[in-house]
Amino acid sequence: MSLPHAILTALLEKPSSGLELTRRFDKSIGYFWSATHQQIYRELGRLEEKGLIRALPAAQPARGQKKEYEVLPAGRAALTEWVSLPEDPRPVRDPLLLRVRAAGVVGASGLAAELRRHLSLHRSQLAEYEAIEKRDFPATPATEEDRLRHLVLRGGIELETFWIGWLGEAVGRLSEPERGSAP
Amino acid sequence: MSLPHAILTALLEKPSSGLELTRRFDKSIGYFWSATHQQIYRELGRLEEKGLIRALPAAQPARGQKKEYEVLPAGRAALTEWVSLPEDPRPVRDPLLLRVRAAGVVGASGLAAELRRHLSLHRSQLAEYEAIEKRDFPATPATEEDRLRHLVLRGGIELETFWIGWLGEAVGRLSEPERGSAP
DNA sequence: ATCAGTTATGCAACTAGTTGCAAAAACTCG
DNA sequence: CGAGTTTTTGCAACTAGTTGCATAACTGAT
Numbered sequence: 001m002s003l004p005h006a007i008l009t010a011l012l013e014k015p016s017s018g019l020e021l022t023r024r025f026d027k028s029i030g031y032f033w034s035a036t037h038q039q040i041y042r043e044l045g046r047l048e049e050k051g052l053i054r055a056l057p058a059a060q061p062a063r064g065q066k067k068e069y070e071v072l073p074a075g076r077a078a079l080t081e082w083v084s085l086p087e088d089p090r091p092v093r094d095p096l097l098l099r100v101r102a103a104g105v106v107g108a109s110g111l112a113a114e115l116r117r118h119l120s121l122h123r124s125q126l127a128e129y130e131a132i133e134k135r136d137f138p139a140t141p142a143t144e145e146d147r148l149r150h151l152v153l154r155g156g157i158e159l160e161t162f163w164i165g166w167l168g169e170a171v172g173r174l175s176e177p178e179r180g181s182a183p
Numbered sequence: 184m185s186l187p188h189a190i191l192t193a194l195l196e197k198p199s200s201g202l203e204l205t206r207r208f209d210k211s212i213g214y215f216w217s218a219t220h221q222q223i224y225r226e227l228g229r230l231e232e233k234g235l236i237r238a239l240p241a242a243q244p245a246r247g248q249k250k251e252y253e254v255l256p257a258g259r260a261a262l263t264e265w266v267s268l269p270e271d272p273r274p275v276r277d278p279l280l281l282r283v284r285a286a287g288v289v290g291a292s293g294l295a296a297e298l299r300r301h302l303s304l305h306r307s308q309l310a311e312y313e314a315i316e317k318r319d320f321p322a323t324p325a326t327e328e329d330r331l332r333h334l335v336l337r338g339g340i341e342l343e344t345f346w347i348g349w350l351g352e353a354v355g356r357l358s359e360p361e362r363g364s365a366p
Numbered sequence: 367a368t369c370a371g372t373t374a375t376g377c378a379a380c381t382a383g384t385t386g387c388a389a390a391a392a393c394t395c396g
Numbered sequence: 397c398g399a400g401t402t403t404t405t406g407c408a409a410c411t412a413g414t415t416g417c418a419t420a421a422c423t424g425a426t
Contacts, residue, residue: 002278003412009285019374033281034274039413041376065421066374076289083286084293087278089301091217092342095185095270097335098216102192103266104331106259110267118272148287151356152280155349159275162345166338173334186382202404222383224406248391249404 003043004052006033008071008079011053015070018044031129031156044069052078100170112174119167126160129153186226187235189216191254191262194236198253201227214312214339227252235261283353295357302350309343312336 010021010029021044022037024030035043047053052075056068071079096118103111137150193204193212204227205220207213218226230236235258239251254262279301286294320333 001412002276002281005285006281009281009288012288017374018376022374029281029284030274032275032277032284034276036414037374038376038415041374045376079285080289080292083282083289083291084297086297086300089279089304089346091213092215092339093185093217094215094338096272097338098185098189098192098212099266100331100338101212101215101335102188102262104328105192105195106263106266108266108327108331109263114267114269117269121272144291145287147356148283148291151353152284154352155277155280155283156275158345158349162341163272166341169337170334173330184382200404201406205404219384220404221385221406224404228406 002033003035003039004047005079005082006035007040007043007047008052008075011069011071012076012079015056015068017066017068019066032152047075050074108174112171115167115171115174119164119171122160122163122167126157126164129157129160133157185216186218186222187230188262188265189218190223190226190230191235191258194252194254195259195262198239198251200249200251202249215335230258233257291357295354298350298354298357302347302354305343305346305350309340309347312340312343316340 006025006029007021010016010024016024018037018041021040022035025033025035025040044053048055048069051072053069053071056070096115099111099114100108133150133153137146137153189208189212190204193199193207199207201220201224204223205218208216208218208223227236231238231252234255236252236254239253279298282294282297283291316333316336320329320336
């Protein structure tokens with residue numbers, strides 16, 4: 001139930017066409033709420049139908065012709081309400097942790113390599129976030145909006161740091177020798 | 184694509200009926216791959232059809248009558264293969280981070296309370312994990328399986344620790360006064 | 367002009383997960 | 397026994413996300 005809100009947020013930050021939104025979902029907002037262009041177009045249609053956004057009146061709409069959307073007051077209101085709505089954290093569902101557990105019953109052959117691959121992916125992601133932090137967030141951020149965006153980025157950074165730490169631990173453990181049989 | 188593998192893992196650890204599996208998915212395996220009973224029954228059906236598991240021959244199957252499943256060699260093979268298959272980490276999709284970002288554009292009223300609520304949920308979860316760690320994992324684990332299970336639990340612990348840290352940071356920032364207007 | 371490539375929108379079909387409910391079997395207690 | 401509760405399995409309909417492809421408009425080269 002968050003995609004519409006992600007789109008409303010993105011459109012409030014800057015009115016855009018579907019494709020522009022898609023590109024922005026490949027970075028920035030997309031770092032913590034990813035979506036494909038099909039999802040975005042479908043949702044734009046729904047939001048327009050519900051009267052939360054509207055297409056800027058340019059030409060009569062035709063397929064293949066660019067359409068820019070902006071948020072209507074009702075859309076802003078809906079987003080405002082959602083921000084403080086109680087909603088429990090969703091249960092964790094992580095394939096990698098599951099695979100390590102499965103390795104406990106069927107053996108860990110080949111898993112270490114996969115963990116190392118993930119480790120390096122997370123390192124790149126962390127580096128990317130840190131570059132953004134350095135570029136966009138100077139020592140004392142000016143606006144409340146900047147402070148909150150920085151906070152979200154910190155979340156990304158700390159999450160990647162968690163993965164890097166855990167994966168390092170895991171790779172180490174997997175290469176440990178078996179215990180208990182030798183003197 | 185991980186639910187079938189979660190079920191195979193659980194069944195290898197101990198052959199079970201659908202309901203027993205459901206209960207085990209409320210803890211243990213479910214801590215990092217949650218599933219409802221309907222998902223589980225449906226998937227058990229599919230796995231049986233594909234010849235990866237079978238119902239222990241007890242009585243003729245009838246609705247409402249308990250059915251125990253065990254993993255067949257083909258099922259074990261499928262799981263073994265999956266464990267080391269390359270599969271990229273899925274993109275992050277977290278509603279809470281999104282809400283903080285949205286708060287940047289529509290204002291953060293009420294958000295701090297929700298963050299505090301999440302903070303306390305994560306603290307409970309962490310306490311639960313730590314109790315399990317103390318209970319189930321003594322200083323030097325005996326088997327490889329134990330070591331891997333402990334590793335997974337460590338993942339849960341560190342993930343909760345990340346959330347607690349970040350949420351603490353966030354709650355602090357949200358209660359900071361506005362800057363830049365007073366001398 | 368027209369053809370190729372890029373930009374932009376969108377449909378259709380699929381997989382995964384959620385919600386609400388039904389219904390058979392087994393248990394239980396007067 | 398049998399009426400009511402619990403256990404256990406399951407269907408149906410829905411929401412969310414993914415994959416593959418179609419199609420229109422624009423852009424620039426020949």
